[in-house]
Amino acid sequence: MNGTVNDREIDVRTLPGRNRHATIFATWNALEADAAMLLVNDHDPVPLYYQFACEHGGTFRWEYLEQGPETWRVRITKGPFADPGYVPTAKRARPEPAPSQATAPVVLDVRPIFARGETPCDAIDTAVASVAPGQSLMLLVPFEPVPLYAKLRAQGFTSQTEQLDDGTWRIQFLRGQDATSPVKVACGCGYD
Numbered sequence: 001m002n003g004t005v006n007d008r009e010i011d012v013r014t015l016p017g018r019n020r021h022a023t024i025f026a027t028w029n030a031l032e033a034d035a036a037m038l039l040v041n042d043h044d045p046v047p048l049y050y051q052f053a054c055e056h057g058g059t060f061r062w063e064y065l066e067q068g069p070e071t072w073r074v075r076i077t078k079g080p081f082a083d084p085g086y087v088p089t090a091k092r093a094r095p096e097p098a099p100s101q102a103t104a105p106v107v108l109d110v111r112p113i114f115a116r117g118e119t120p121c122d123a124i125d126t127a128v129a130s131v132a133p134g135q136s137l138m139l140l141v142p143f144e145p146v147p148l149y150a151k152l153r154a155q156g157f158t159s160q161t162e163q164l165d166d167g168t169w170r171i172q173f174l175r176g177q178d179a180t181s182p183v184k185v186a187c188g189c190g191y192d
Helices: 018-029 045-055 110-117 119-127 146-153
Strands: 008-011 036-039 060-067 072-078 106-109 136-141 157-163 169-175
Touching: 008 018, 008 157, 018 036, 018 045, 045 060, 045 146, 106 119, 110 136, 119 136
Parallel strands: 008 036, 106 136
Antiparallel strands: 036 072, 060 072, 136 169, 157 169
């Protein structure tokens, strides 16, 4: 299945990883309503889907046209969409963490990970697994991670969110004292 004549193709395979998301979003921002871009990539761009879901929820439709193993093609259409057309599926649950008595917050700054064009899912899951009941995770991100709230709520966390003057989102996730072990929930990003 190929793109339509009106799709704006953007092939990011030759771009350095740190430039890919910026180039994709510059193309997205230049699109008019009801227009689409055809993203060509050398790996599954599902982390990009999550960024779209966080920053542009309800205004895009995601459609895989080709899914590897060497080339992925995704049509991303701009417009009012209650359904994004694609919903990632979980691959497997993370292992149960060892209990910890630490009370100092676990701090994770994922901004450098995004700056490299990578996904922070594994780093977040590892940090979450290390948080003991009554302990908190302080997460610093370049955009509000809306899907993460429900995931961590299911694991017994509450959250407080603050946007800093530089645009960074600082979210404190506090694991409740009653939580004896996390609910095994996969990241959902499509990566193990």
